[in-house]
Amino acid sequence: MNILYDDVANAVKWISSFGGLEQGGTTRLLYTSEWLDAQNALKDKMTEIGMESYFDDIGNLYGRFEGSKYPDQIIMSGSHVDTVVNGGKLDGQLGIIAALLAMEYLKKHYGQPLRTLELISMAEEEGSRFPYVFWGSKNVFAIANHQDVESIEDSNGIKFVDAMKACGFKFNTKPARDDIKAFLEIHIEQGGVLEKEQKSIGVVTSIVGQRRYNIRLIGEANHAGTTPMGYRKDAVYAFSRICNESIDKALKVGDPLVLTFGHVEPVPNVVNVVPGEVLFTIDCRHTDKTELVAFTQQLETDMLRIAAELGLEIEINRWMDEDPIPMDDKLIKMLEQICQKEQLSYRVMHSGAGHDSQIFAPFVPTAMLFVPSIKGISHNTAEDTKTEDLVEGIKALTYALYQLAYQE
CATH class of the missing domain: 3.30.70.360 (Alpha-Beta Plaits)
Structure with a gap:
C-alpha cells in the first residue's frame, strides 16, 4: 500500500495552518473564525476529491463516498477539529486527515465501496473555549443536553449560543444516528509507551x-x-x-x-x-x-x-x-490481524486519555489506533510524531476501512 510520506506531511502542515501559531502548534477553538475556516476548507477538500459533503445542525462536518450495495451501512472514521489553547498539530486533526487520505486512496484504487465510507470532522471535543466536552460526538447521538450550554460563556464573556449562531449553526434537531455500522478513530498516543517500545501502532482495547x-x-x-x-x-x-x-x-x-x-x-x-x-x-x-x-x-x-x-x-x-469504555472485540481482533498480516509494528494497549470514541462505543462498534507521540508530549506546541509512524498508522486505518467497506 503506497501511502506517500510527502502527502501525509503536507496534509498535516495544511490543516495546522488554520489557527497556526508562530512558535508552532495550533490554537483552534470551537466556533471561532479559525475553527470555521478549517471546517470550510475541509469541506472544500472533500468536494474536491469527489465526496458528498455537508454540515449537521451544530457544525459537525461529514464527507461521503456512497456505497454501491449497502449505502445505508456507514463505515465512519474521523476525529475532532478543535484544539486546546497552544495545542499541537496532531491531536484530533490527525484522525481527520488520516481518514481523508485513507478514503481518497481507497476510492482511487478500488472504486466505489460496497458500504458507504463517511468521514467526520467533529465540531468539538476538548472543552477549551467553553466548559463543556464532547459537544460534537454527543450530538451525533442526540445525547447533548441543550440546557447544559445555554448559559455558559467563554473567558471573554461570549455566550456559547451566540458563538454557535455567529458561525451559522444552531441546536441539533435531528434524531440519533442509527446507520453507523462501525467507527474507527486514529489518534496520537499522548504518552510515551509506543515510542519507548519502538512500536508504530497501538491497538486500543479500552478507554480508562x-x-x-x-x-x-x-x-x-x-x-x-x-x-x-x-x-x-x-x-x-x-x-x-x-x-x-x-x-x-x-x-x-x-x-x-x-x-x-x-x-x-x-x-x-x-x-x-x-x-x-x-x-x-x-x-x-x-x-x-x-x-x-x-x-x-x-x-x-x-x-x-x-x-x-x-x-x-x-x-x-x-x-x-x-466508567471505562471497552472497544469492540471484533474490531480489535481485525486490527491485530491486519497489523500481523502486513507486518506493521504494533502493541495492544489501553488509552489513558478520553476520546470521542468513548461516546461512540456505547452506540456502535468502535475501535481506536494510536501512533507514537515524541517524548510523550501532547497538548503542547512541541507535540509531534515521526512522519514514518504517521504513514504506518494511516496504512493500518486504510486496510481496516477496506476490509469493512469493500468486502462482503
Missing part, C-alpha cells in the same frame, strides 16, 4: 474510566511565629498526609491505575501564616470499573480519617464519574 474531585480542607489560619506546632490546624500538613498516603497506595496497586494531584491552592498562601485552607484536585483513572470504584472509595475514607485525626474539616466533591 475517570473519577475527578475538588477537595477543600478547612483548618485554622494562624501566626507562623507564635503558634506552637502542637496547637496548629495546618491544612497543608493535612494535604501532604493525604497526598503521600494516596500516592503510596497507588504505586502499590500499579498499572493501569494512575492518580494525580494536579492543582493545589493553599490559603492564604503567604510565608508567615499557617495555612488555614487548602483547595486541591484529584484525578484517578483505571481501565476496570470495579478497581476504580474500590480505590477511590478507599481514597475518600482515608481523606476523612486524616482530616479527623488532625482536627480539620473536609469537603469532598466528586464532580466526574466516567
Whole structure:
C-alpha cells in the first residue's frame, strides 16, 4: 500500500495552518473564525476529491463516498477539529486527515465501496473555549443536553449560543444516528509507551474510566511565629498526609491505575501564616470499573480519617464519574490481524486519555489506533510524531476501512 510520506506531511502542515501559531502548534477553538475556516476548507477538500459533503445542525462536518450495495451501512472514521489553547498539530486533526487520505486512496484504487465510507470532522471535543466536552460526538447521538450550554460563556464573556449562531449553526434537531455500522478513530498516543517500545501502532482495547474531585480542607489560619506546632490546624500538613498516603497506595496497586494531584491552592498562601485552607484536585483513572470504584472509595475514607485525626474539616466533591469504555472485540481482533498480516509494528494497549470514541462505543462498534507521540508530549506546541509512524498508522486505518467497506 503506497501511502506517500510527502502527502501525509503536507496534509498535516495544511490543516495546522488554520489557527497556526508562530512558535508552532495550533490554537483552534470551537466556533471561532479559525475553527470555521478549517471546517470550510475541509469541506472544500472533500468536494474536491469527489465526496458528498455537508454540515449537521451544530457544525459537525461529514464527507461521503456512497456505497454501491449497502449505502445505508456507514463505515465512519474521523476525529475532532478543535484544539486546546497552544495545542499541537496532531491531536484530533490527525484522525481527520488520516481518514481523508485513507478514503481518497481507497476510492482511487478500488472504486466505489460496497458500504458507504463517511468521514467526520467533529465540531468539538476538548472543552477549551467553553466548559463543556464532547459537544460534537454527543450530538451525533442526540445525547447533548441543550440546557447544559445555554448559559455558559467563554473567558471573554461570549455566550456559547451566540458563538454557535455567529458561525451559522444552531441546536441539533435531528434524531440519533442509527446507520453507523462501525467507527474507527486514529489518534496520537499522548504518552510515551509506543515510542519507548519502538512500536508504530497501538491497538486500543479500552478507554480508562475517570473519577475527578475538588477537595477543600478547612483548618485554622494562624501566626507562623507564635503558634506552637502542637496547637496548629495546618491544612497543608493535612494535604501532604493525604497526598503521600494516596500516592503510596497507588504505586502499590500499579498499572493501569494512575492518580494525580494536579492543582493545589493553599490559603492564604503567604510565608508567615499557617495555612488555614487548602483547595486541591484529584484525578484517578483505571481501565476496570470495579478497581476504580474500590480505590477511590478507599481514597475518600482515608481523606476523612486524616482530616479527623488532625482536627480539620473536609469537603469532598466528586464532580466526574466516567466508567471505562471497552472497544469492540471484533474490531480489535481485525486490527491485530491486519497489523500481523502486513507486518506493521504494533502493541495492544489501553488509552489513558478520553476520546470521542468513548461516546461512540456505547452506540456502535468502535475501535481506536494510536501512533507514537515524541517524548510523550501532547497538548503542547512541541507535540509531534515521526512522519514514518504517521504513514504506518494511516496504512493500518486504510486496510481496516477496506476490509469493512469493500468486502462482503
